[in-house]
Amino acid sequence: MDDDPTIEANVRSALDSALAGTDYLPPNVLITDVVAVVGYVDADSDFGYSVVRCGSPWAARGLLDIADLAIDEEAAG
Numbered sequence: 001m002d003d004d005p006t007i008e009a010n011v012r013s014a015l016d017s018a019l020a021g022t023d024y025l026p027p028n029v030l031i032t033d034v035v036a037v038v039g040y041v042d043a044d045s046d047f048g049y050s051v052v053r054c055g056s057p058w059a060a061r062g063l064l065d066i067a068d069l070a071i072d073e074e075a076a077g
Contacts, residue, residue, distance in 0.1 A: 008054040033059035
């Protein structure tokens with residue numbers, strides 16, 4: 001079985017590194033909750049996805065709801 005605490009720590013660290021100094025992440029913050037939906041295609045051209053959640057399921061649901069609204073607003077122009 002996957003080592004979920006290690007995966008969560010690695011995801012938070014990777015996002016902190018990727019977003020530091022950008023408008024996506026204010027300075028001097030600690031990333032607490034993350035939801036990542038990862039789409040992929042394999043060598044046989046089969047598509048799939050994985051959902052990675054760091055934090056509580058309630059925080060994940062809230063983040064997904066907020067993201068869904070933001071995507072709808074962006075699409076509406």
